[in-house]
Amino acid sequence: MSGQGDTVRFLHSADWQLGMTRHFLSTEAQARFSQARIDAIRRIGQAVTAHQAEFLVVSGDVFETNQVSTQTVRRTLQALSAVPVPVFLLPGNHDPLDAGSVFRSRTFTDGKPDHVTVLEDNVPHEVRPGVEVAGAPWFSKRPLTDLVADAAATLGSDPATRRVLVAHGAVDDVIDMANPAVIRRAAAEQAIAEHRMDYLALGDRHSTTQVGGTGRIWYAGAPEPTDYDEKDAGNALLVELRPDSATVTRVPIATWRFAAGEFDLDGPEGLAPLDRWLDVFDHKDRTILRLVLRGTISLTTNARLAELLERHRDLFGAVEQWDRHREIVVRPDDDDFADLSLTGFAQTAVDRLRSMVAAGGEQADTARDALGLLVRLTKRTGAR
Numbered sequence: 001m002s003g004q005g006d007t008v009r010f011l012h013s014a015d016w017q018l019g020m021t022r023h024f025l026s027t028e029a030q031a032r033f034s035q036a037r038i039d040a041i042r043r044i045g046q047a048v049t050a051h052q053a054e055f056l057v058v059s060g061d062v063f064e065t066n067q068v069s070t071q072t073v074r075r076t077l078q079a080l081s082a083v084p085v086p087v088f089l090l091p092g093n094h095d096p097l098d099a100g101s102v103f104r105s106r107t108f109t110d111g112k113p114d115h116v117t118v119l120e121d122n123v124p125h126e127v128r129p130g131v132e133v134a135g136a137p138w139f140s141k142r143p144l145t146d147l148v149a150d151a152a153a154t155l156g157s158d159p160a161t162r163r164v165l166v167a168h169g170a171v172d173d174v175i176d177m178a179n180p181a182v183i184r185r186a187a188a189e190q191a192i193a194e195h196r197m198d199y200l201a202l203g204d205r206h207s208t209t210q211v212g213g214t215g216r217i218w219y220a221g222a223p224e225p226t227d228y229d230e231k232d233a234g235n236a237l238l239v240e241l242r243p244d245s246a247t248v249t250r251v252p253i254a255t256w257r258f259a260a261g262e263f264d265l266d267g268p269e270g271l272a273p274l275d276r277w278l279d280v281f282d283h284k285d286r287t288i289l290r291l292v293l294r295g296t297i298s299l300t301t302n303a304r305l306a307e308l309l310e311r312h313r314d315l316f317g318a319v320e321q322w323d324r325h326r327e328i329v330v331r332p333d334d335d336d337f338a339d340l341s342l343t344g345f346a347q348t349a350v351d352r353l354r355s356m357v358a359a360g361g362e363q364a365d366t367a368r369d370a371l372g373l374l375v376r377l378t379k380r381t382g383a384r
Contacts, residue, residue, distance in 0.1 A: 008131045008162045011048055011251070012237040014059035014203030015222040016040070017094060018076050019068035022226075024288070024318045033256065033317065034072075036286070040223040040253050041079035044236050047251045048085050051238050055085045055127050059203030059220060060092025060138065060168030066102045073102060077111040087116045088125065088133050092168035092203055096138040119166055122151040130160060134197070136167040143169075143181040148200065152191035162241045165197040168204050171211050174219075185212050192216050198241050208232040208250060216246045223253040228260050228290055256286045256317065265295030265305070265328070275308055284315040291319065294327040302328075 018037050025033055048056055063072070080087055091097040102108055103118045112118075117125060119135025126132055136151040148167045155163065173185040188200050189212055200217040207230045208221035218237055225233040234254025240247040259281070263274045274293075281287050297305070305328075313319045 006130070006162070006243050007240060008127075009051065009053050009238070009240045010164065011044060011051070011053045011056045012059065012199075012201045012218065012220045012239050013044055013056065013223055013253075014168070014201075014220040015061045015092075015206055015226075016058065017061050017064040017222065017226065019064040019072040020226065021064075022288075022318075024320050026318070029285075029317045032285070036255055037224050038075050038079050039255070041076065042082055043253050044223060045079075045083035047236060047238070047253070048083060051251070053085060053238065054131070055088065055133065056083060057088045057133060057164060057166045057201050058090060059166050059201045060090045061094040061203055062089050062092070063095040063102050066095050066098070066100050068102060070107045073105065073107045074111060077108070077113065077116075080116050081113045083115075085115070086127060087113075088119055088135070088166060089116065090119045090135050090166045090168060090203070091137045091139075093138055093141055096140050098140055122154045124155065124163060130162060132161055132163045134163060134165050136165060138168060145180060146184055146187065147181065148183045149187045149191075152188070152196045155191075155196040157195045159195040159243075161195075161198075163197045164199045164201055164239075164241075165191075166201045168202065170204060171202070171217075173211055174205060174209065185217070188212075188217060189214055199239060199246060201239075206230045206233050208235045208237065210248070214246075215248065218248055224256050225254055225258050228258045230258070255283075256288070257283075258288045258290070260290040260292070260322075262292040263294070265293060265297050265301070270297075270301060271305055271308055278308075278312045278316075278319075281316070284312075285317055287316050288318045289316055289320065291321050292327075293321060296329040 016037060019034070020037065021030060022033065044056065047053075062076070089103070091101065091103060095102055097103060097120060119125075119133070119137055122134055122136065124132035124134040134151060134155060136147040138147070147169065148165065151165060151167070155165070167183065169181060169183050170179065171183045171185050183202075191197055192200070192214055198216060202211070202217065202219045205219040206222040206226055207219070209219040209232070211217040211219065220237045221235050222230070222233045223236055234252060234257075235250040236253050238249040238251050261274075261277055263277075265271060265274070309319060
């Protein structure tokens with residue numbers, strides 16, 4: 001059976017940030033996104049069973065904030081009740097163990113399953129003889145010391161015990177920052193060499209990341225991704241500790257994903273490459289996209305672009321256009337109006353609006369929008 005003798009096997013997770021909201025999600029998509037993060041707890045519980053893990057550690061930011069709703073707390077506790085092994089939760093920078101801590105709320109304390117432990121100090125918890133879990137909790141959003149070093153200093157050297165230290169924060173090797181709370185990798189590795197701990201289970205970085213060369217310091221990453229710049233999110237870590245080695249294996253958990261694409265809409269193909277790229281995604285309802293679009297296009301092409309994006313937005317979790325990098329220039333050309341058969345006042349109005357666009361200035365955007373609306377209302381446009 002797993003965990004007997006000198007070997008211990010457990011699951012390491014972090015950064016659940018339950019209750020997180022994303023501004024670019026619709027109400028319907030936000031509800032599904034939130035539920036997926038609760039469901040991730042159940043998938044982690046299933047992974048515990050599948051891999052015969054002895055316990056689960058969560059390295060901080062269990063909740064997005066200490067002010068999450070009671071509904072989020074109760075749903076979290078219900079999901080945790082199905083995890084079949086001891087669970088150790090660490091307060092992090094999003095949910096520090098301060099006076100208003102969610103972990104001290106009546107909703108949490110009254111509903112917490114007996115097998116769930118909040119790591120409120122550095123005192124080790126015995127999982128079984130020879131296996132311990134200790135914590136380095138956050139008590140405020142701005143600690144003033146290296147909490148890992150502080151915790152390690154309280155832990156005695158014990159080569160016979162497999163000890164996991166659960167912590168949260170930035171490591172100096174990973175992020176260069178002038179912060180008194182930064183975790184010093186060299187000090188952590190020294191604590192490992194001194195048998196004060198056998199594995200440092202980190203949270204805060206949402207991408208799964210190994211720190212240093214010992215193989216015993218890891219960021220688990222977020223079990224569900226939260227942004228586009230996360231290189232390897234969506235995992236939990238299966239950790240096997242032996243007296244002389246540590247083996248860490250990624251266990252995929254995520255069901256959502258973030259993706260970004262850049263497209264130049266100039267040229268003979270126009271919108272076709274963008275449309276093809278959007279078509280190939282599977283699980284569109286759980287995919288969040290960010291688009292960077294460039295090019296000089298006509299009013300007709302812009303109308304087709306708007307229809308194309310509208311159609312895909314109905315299918316995807318979200319389709320964002322990154323305004324800071326949007327380089328689309330819409331210029332009316334003769335083809336936009338060739339088959340409108342305008343005469344009299346209508347033709348005069350179009351000519352005047354085109355002149356306003358050509359002249360630039362404050363009224364150019366308004367004139368361009370008016371012409372675009374005219375084209376959309378009077379032409380049958382297609383996305384392909």
